[in-house]
Amino acid sequence: MSATTKLTATRLNRLFLAGELSAEEIVEAYIERIQAVDGQVGAYLTVTAAEARERARKLDARRKAGDTDLGPLAGVPIAIKDNICTQGIRTTCASRILENFVPPYDATVVSRLQAAGAIIIGKTNLDEFAMGSSTENSAFQVTRNPWDLSRVPGGSSGGSAAAVAADLCAAALGSDTGGSIRQPAALCGVVGLKPTYGAVSRYGLVAFASSLDQIGPITKDVADAALLLSVIAGHDRRDSTSHPDADRLQRIQLSGDASLSGVRVGVPREYFAQGVEPGVRQAVEEAIAKLRELGATVDEVSLPHTEYALDAYYIVATAEASSNLARYDGVRYGLRAEADSLLEMYLRTRQQGFGLEVKRRIMLGTYALSAGYYDAYYKKAQQVRTLVIRDFEAAFRRFDVLVAPTSPTVAWGLGERVEDPLAMYMADILTLPANLAGLPAISIPCGLSQGLPVGLQIIGRHFDEPTVLRVAYAYEKATQHHQARPALGQ
Amino acid sequence: MSREYEIVVGLEVHVELATKSKIFCGCSTAFGAEPNTQTCPVCLGMPGTLPVLNQQALEYAIRAGLALNCTINKYSKFDRKQYFYPDLPKGYQISQHDLPLCEHGYVEIDTPEGPRRIGIRRIHLEEDAGKNIHAGDNIASAQASYIDLNRCGVPLIEIVTEPDIRSPEEARAFLEKLRSILIYAGVSEAKLQEGQMRADVNVSVRPKGSTALGTRTELKNLGSFRSVVRAIEYEARRQWEALQRGEEIVQETRAFDEERGITLSLRSKEEAHDYRYFPEPDLPPIVLTDAEIERIRAQLPELPDARKRRYMEAYGLSAYDAGVIVRDKAVADFFEAAVAAYGKGAEGAKTVANWVINELARILNEKNAELAQTPLTPDHLVGMLKLVDAGTISGKIAKDVFAEMVETGKSAEEIVKEKGLVQLTDEAALAEIALQVIEANPKAVEDWKKGKATAAQFLVGQMMKATRGRANPQLANKVIRAKLAEVTGVTNE
Numbered sequence: 011m012s013a014t015t016k017l018t019a020t021r022l023n024r025l026f027l028a029g030e031l032s033a034e035e036i037v038e039a040y041i042e043r044i045q046a047v048d049g050q051v052g053a054y055l056t057v058t059a060a061e062a063r064e065r066a067r068k069l070d071a072r073r074k075a076g077d078t079d080l081g082p083l084a085g086v087p088i089a090i091k092d093n094i095c096t097q098g099i100r101t102t103c104a105s106r107i108l109e110n111f112v113p114p115y116d117a118t119v120v121s122r123l124q125a126a127g128a129i130i131i132g133k134t135n136l137d138e139f140a141m142g143s144s145t146e147n148s149a150f151q152v153t154r155n156p157w158d159l160s161r162v163p164g165g166s167s168g169g170s171a172a173a174v175a176a177d178l179c180a181a182a183l184g185s186d187t188g189g190s191i192r193q194p195a196a197l198c199g200v201v202g203l204k205p206t207y208g209a210v211s212r213y214g215l216v217a218f219a220s221s222l223d224q225i226g227p228i229t230k231d232v233a234d235a236a237l238l239l240s241v242i243a244g245h246d247r248r249d250s251t252s253h254p255d256a257d258r259l260q261r262i263q264l265s266g267d268a269s270l271s272g273v274r275v276g277v278p279r280e281y282f283a284q285g286v287e288p289g290v291r292q293a294v295e296e297a298i299a300k301l302r303e304l305g306a307t308v309d310e311v312s313l314p315h316t317e318y319a320l321d322a323y324y325i326v327a328t329a330e331a332s333s334n335l336a337r338y339d340g341v342r343y344g345l346r347a348e349a350d351s352l353l354e355m356y357l358r359t360r361q362q363g364f365g366l367e368v369k370r371r372i373m374l375g376t377y378a379l380s381a382g383y384y385d386a387y388y389k390k391a392q393q394v395r396t397l398v399i400r401d402f403e404a405a406f407r408r409f410d411v412l413v414a415p416t417s418p419t420v421a422w423g424l425g426e427r428v429e430d431p432l433a434m435y436m437a438d439i440l441t442l443p444a445n446l447a448g449l450p451a452i453s454i455p456c457g458l459s460q461g462l463p464v465g466l467q468i469i470g471r472h473f474d475e476p477t478v479l480r481v482a483y484a485y486e487k488a489t490q491h492h493q494a495r496p497a498l499g500q
Numbered sequence: 501m502s503r504e505y506e507i508v509v510g511l512e513v514h515v516e517l518a519t520k521s522k523i524f525c526g527c528s529t530a531f532g533a534e535p536n537t538q539t540c541p542v543c544l545g546m547p548g549t550l551p552v553l554n555q556q557a558l559e560y561a562i563r564a565g566l567a568l569n570c571t572i573n574k575y576s577k578f579d580r581k582q583y584f585y586p587d588l589p590k591g592y593q594i595s596q597h598d599l600p601l602c603e604h605g606y607v608e609i610d611t612p613e614g615p616r617r618i619g620i621r622r623i624h625l626e627e628d629a630g631k632n633i634h635a636g637d638n639i640a641s642a643q644a645s646y647i648d649l650n651r652c653g654v655p656l657i658e659i660v661t662e663p664d665i666r667s668p669e670e671a672r673a674f675l676e677k678l679r680s681i682l683i684y685a686g687v688s689e690a691k692l693q694e695g696q697m698r699a700d701v702n703v704s705v706r707p708k709g710s711t712a713l714g715t716r717t718e719l720k721n722l723g724s725f726r727s728v729v730r731a732i733e734y735e736a737r738r739q740w741e742a743l744q745r746g747e748e749i750v751q752e753t754r755a756f757d758e759e760r761g762i763t764l765s766l767r768s769k770e771e772a773h774d775y776r777y778f779p780e781p782d783l784p785p786i787v788l789t790d791a792e793i794e795r796i797r798a799q800l801p802e803l804p805d806a807r808k809r810r811y812m813e814a815y816g817l818s819a820y821d822a823g824v825i826v827r828d829k830a831v832a833d834f835f836e837a838a839v840a841a842y843g844k845g846a847e848g849a850k851t852v853a854n855w856v857i858n859e860l861a862r863i864l865n866e867k868n869a870e871l872a873q874t875p876l877t878p879d880h881l882v883g884m885l886k887l888v889d890a891g892t893i894s895g896k897i898a899k900d901v902f903a904e905m906v907e908t909g910k911s912a913e914e915i916v917k918e919k920g921l922v923q924l925t926d927e928a929a930l931a932e933i934a935l936q937v938i939e940a941n942p943k944a945v946e947d948w949k950k951g952k953a954t955a956a957q958f959l960v961g962q963m964m965k966a967t968r969g970r971a972n973p974q975l976a977n978k979v980i981r982a983k984l985a986e987v988t989g990v991t992n993e
């Protein structure tokens with residue numbers, strides 16, 4: 011198996027620009043790897059081999075012609091979660107209702123990746139409409155954890171995380187509404203970054219919960235996460251919630267200085283409460299010790315409203331989802347069921363088009379917004395959200411970053427939680443507060459428990475991705491955990 | 501129960517703003533294009549697309565609020581109003597629910613009892629929906645339904661009044677004044693025939709003298725002022741008669757059947773939609789500063805009431821005349837341009853006003869046309885007035901010339917030349933005609949001899965007839981008296 015697919019995006023780009031590897035060679039190596047391994051993993055819903063080859067040829071031609079402005083991701087094959095629109099390429103959201111939907115436009119992130127020279131290699135599996143924590147809610151296929159094919163990769167960006175972990179792409183994009191980048195990154199032993207809300211344009215990201223959704227990179231190391239972020243971040247006038255400060259994130263420089271002296275690290279007590287597996291706790295505590303060793307000052311902090319965050323999250327997220335998914339009505343695009351009346355057409359289309367979890371969330375959200383229930387649910391949830399934000403504001407007056415486990419557990423067995431939605435929802439308990447508060451948070455590998463990866467979560471202030479990445483980078487350089495790779499197909 | 505009742509009406513008026521592009525995307529708002537040619541992924545509600553607020557629409561809405569004496573809220577927000585319908589691509593309409601852009605305004609209308617203020621409760625910004633087209637005579641027998649989304653996303657303001665309107669005539673007066681103000685403010689063209697202004701009407705009745713509000717019904721989507729008047733008339737009578745029979749009024753939504761002139765129940769309060777409003781997460785709240793609001797206020801064009809006062813003060817026009825002229829901005833602009841070109845100050849203004857109020861209004865009314873649909877320009881009128889002043893044509897001929905100008909767009913000079921309408925001012929020629937008239941009317945001559953001065957007026961009329969109105973009236977009068985004195989030896993004053 012080619013060593014090419016093990017390389018980071020940063021390294022591949024250097025080799026390509028230096029003429030040591032052609033884009034075609036790179037693309038062929040990945041296609042070969044996908045053909046050999048993805049049958050077992052199931053990371054991709056669509057592999058865009060022909061388009062990738064075509065693009066590789068063009069990049070090679072440009073490089074040979076002396077073009078020196080090929081971009082920081084030139085020659086780098088990147089996988090895109092299949093809820094991010096790609097012009098001319100099917101974008102399904104892993105849902106029957108969009109099974110044959112081909113967008114006539116690119117998401118802003120896709121345009122930005124392409125402008126930076128990236129090669130889109132395929133579209134990855136997810137929980138339908140990003141609703142889930144195991145990727146088992148896909149209408150089309152199961153994705154398996156490359157570390158143990160009997161286990162889930164996490165979710166909802168399970169396809170992207172598994173693809174990066176199994177060397178099926180150099181890096182990938184995911185989306186994170188309650189942990190959907192960080193949690194699968196943790197379970198698959200790779201790096202996953204959820205940027206600040208408003209840092210990356212949501213234009214072209216099929217909305218699940220608009221006030222929480224954020225696109226971010228899933229990569230093999232921290233340097234790649236910084237590189238991808240610098241490419242996809244930035245103000246976009248097509249997304250009114252994108253922030254002008256986002257442009258600052260296009261110039262992130264990772265310091266070679268491994269010292270964390272002067273960095274104040276807070277450890278939120280509530281994130282180590284019941285439900286966190288001993289093995290996870292141990293790996294994270296060792297990581298915290300390492301941060302202290304690197305010069306950081308570490309102290310405990312309380313985020314007292316954490317226990318209400320899960321309830322608030324599931325009300326806000328389902329309320330917004332119930333509204334965002336109303337457009338799939340069979341009228342203009344996507345699935346349309348045959349029927350004799352308009353109402354019947356609506357009912358059948360949505361009955362046939364949506365999976366169980368999506369229907370469950372639409373019903374929950376519709377209920378929460380109904381006359382007479384709005385104040386008790388949606389309004390109350392927004393008040394809790396404000397309290398969660400205030401907890402973080404208070405903590406960030408004392409600390410530069412907060413660290414915690416990403417997931418309370420390591421990857422669990424396929425099918426184990428399918429019948430128990432509450433257990434599934436608990437998987438996001440440590441990640442969703444950052445979404446409620448719109449904060450940047452990264453998950454990086456910090457060792458193994460029971461032979462499976464554990465993720466360390468680092469949460470920062472709004473638009474302080476530089477500090478989050480600095481801490482992550484220093485930790486990564488001081489440890490070997492990110493180099494651990496599954497044995498799959500080796 | 502008392503025989504006399506009072507009508508209580510509140511209006512919800514939807515007005516299309518005059519922006520070139522839609523409220524949340526760059527598509528054109530032009531009327532009459534081929535179906536679905538003015539659409540894009542955003543207004544089609546494609547997955548992943550997001551709305552971006554058209555700043556011009558926001559500015560127009562603020563301007564409308566200021567023109568209607570509203571407070572502009574410095575913090576307002578958008579909400580989603582959710583329901584399923586094929587002409588609503590996203591499954592929700594982006595509107596404003598609990599924090600509208602403007603509140604607490606009023607419009608002053610003229611009533612037989614004097615001016616009255618109709619309160620404006622709120623004005624909010626929202627997007628229009630598309631249009632369903634049914635292939636067939638009606639929705640029940642239609643073989644297919646088609647959807648045109650050109651209109652989907654066109655910016656609207658919804659203006660909600662207080663229940664201050666007390667008669668169908670007041671409702672019409674309010675709507676006419678509202679339309680006039682919005683056109684003056686430049687925020688809407690408010691073309692009724694293109695559906696740019698539509699009203700929902702809330703109607704209730706109560707015994708005269710009562711201050712309690714009765715149960716109301718809502719009449720949906722009336723597209724003309726005439727329909728509003730007829731619908732209120734019918735609905736108020738229906739409610740009162742029901743009450744007289746001891747029935748209760750059901751709070752419900754009703755439709756007005758234009759052909760039969762009656763209202764019909766659409767759905768009861770219990771069947772009303774639960775719109776599940778919640779804040780639109782894709783758009784940040786609208787936050788305005790005093791400076792921004794004042795900048796827009798400073799740019800507010802002159803409104804009809806101010807213009808009316810100016811006409812009264814500057815030109816000495818009566819309140820009635822000034823009111824008639826300002827009602828239609830195009831007419832008022834025409835009037836002002838004509839007064840300026842005519843250049844005779846207040847006197848000239850009165851002359852112009854007379855023509856505008858009498859002849860122009862009459863012709864437009866007869867043709868059921870707007871001024872803009874005719875080729876008439878201020879220069880036309882001024883050219884004609886100068887011919888009158890120079891004595892080239894008589895005032896009577898001028899009316900014919902004016903009508904001809906409105907019809908053909910030719911100048912007064914051209915018309916006069918073509919039709920040989922030049923006034924007869926040649927005294928000798930007129931004397932000749934006077935003699936003929938005297939010979940042909942011996943009875944009038946006898947009257948003159950008996951001292952009846954009015955005989956001269958009759959004979960002038962005969963001279964005008966003989967010259968098809970071309971005789972200069974003053975000169976004709978002078979000549980006929982001279983000739984009568986000459987022939988009869990009698991002089992009458």
Ligand SMILES: [Zn+2]
Pocket residue numbers: 522525526527538539540541542543544653
């Ligand atoms: Zn559009």
